[in-house]
Amino acid sequence: xxxxxxxxxxxxxxxxxxxxxxxxxxxxxxxxxxxxxxxxxxxxxxxxxxxxxxxxxxxxxxxxxxxxxxxxxxxxxxxxxxxxxxxxxxxxxxxxxxxxxxxxxxxxxxxxxxxxxxxxxxxxxxxxxxxxxxxxxxxxxxxxxxxxxxxxxxxxxx
Numbered sequence: 218x219x220x221x222x223x224x225x226x227x228x229x230x231x232x233x234x235x236x237x238x239x240x241x242x243x244x245x246x247x248x249x250x251x252x253x254x255x256x257x258x259x260x261x262x263x264x265x266x267x268x269x270x271x272x273x274x275x276x277x278x279x280x281x282x283x284x285x286x287x288x289x290x291x292x293x294x295x296x297x298x299x300x301x302x303x304x305x306x307x308x309x310x311x312x313x314x315x316x317x318x319x320x321x322x323x324x325x326x327x328x329x330x331x332x333x334x335x336x337x338x339x340x341x342x343x344x345x346x347x348x349x350x351x352x353x354x355x356x357x358x359x360x361x362x363x364x365x366x367x368x369x370x371x372x373x374x375x
Contacts, residue, residue, distance in 0.1 A: 255360065262362030267294035268353045270368050271328055277349070279372040284335035286372075287317070290351055291328040294364070297356040298323040305333045308347035312336065322356070343374040 272288045279286045286307070292298050300319050305312040312333040320327050341347075349370045355362035 259360040259362070262296070262355055262357065262360050263364065264362075265295045266298065266353065266355045266362030266364040267292070268298065268351060268364060268366060269293040270349070270351065270366065270370075274349075274368050274370045276373045277370045279341055279374050281340050281374055284337075284339050286333050288331050288333060288349070288351075289328050290331060290353070292323050292325055292353075294355075294362075295325055296362065297325075298353045299356045299361075300329065302354040303331065304352045305331070306348070306350040307333065307335070308339070308341075308345075310335060310337065310339060341372045341374055343372070345372045345374070346370070347372065 269291045270288065271291045277286055277288060288305075290303070300316050300323050303314050303316070305314050313336055315332045315334070317330040317332055319329050323329060346369055348367055350365060350367045352363065352365040354364075
């Protein structure tokens with residue numbers, strides 16, 4: 218008869234511990250599940266976010282005096298892109314990007330002319346081949362799709 222109360226205490230303790238462990242496991246599972254769902258949404262946005270260089274890569278005009286070029290980028294994805302979030306690297310150098318007469322929205326199939334200006338003095342010789350990297354992001358947020366492309370271009374120095 219003396220063991221009855223201690224067994225009851227042990228049973229109650231076991232049930233409390235089991236309840237706490239199951240709560241922690243369910244919370245962890247919910248966090249993992251939510252993370253996988255968010256990652257899936259991000260992958261879908263990234264897959265829908267695309268851009269293409271439609272300027273002739275074998276003859277990109279470069280002005281050594283103004284350290285400037287003009288390129289055309291087309292939204293080749295299926296969702297609208299954010300014009301203001303576009304970035305460009307030319308030969309590894311960060312460029313200032315300005316949209317020239319942009320459309321109200323950069324939707325699928327729309328091409329936009331960009332002026333790219335060097336942030337430092339860059340001097341190229343005619344026929345120089347270098348890498349041009351362009352990055353874009355989707356207009357929608359939460360999550361935002363991103364895409365970057367890199368092309369080898371030949372500079373036509375003017």
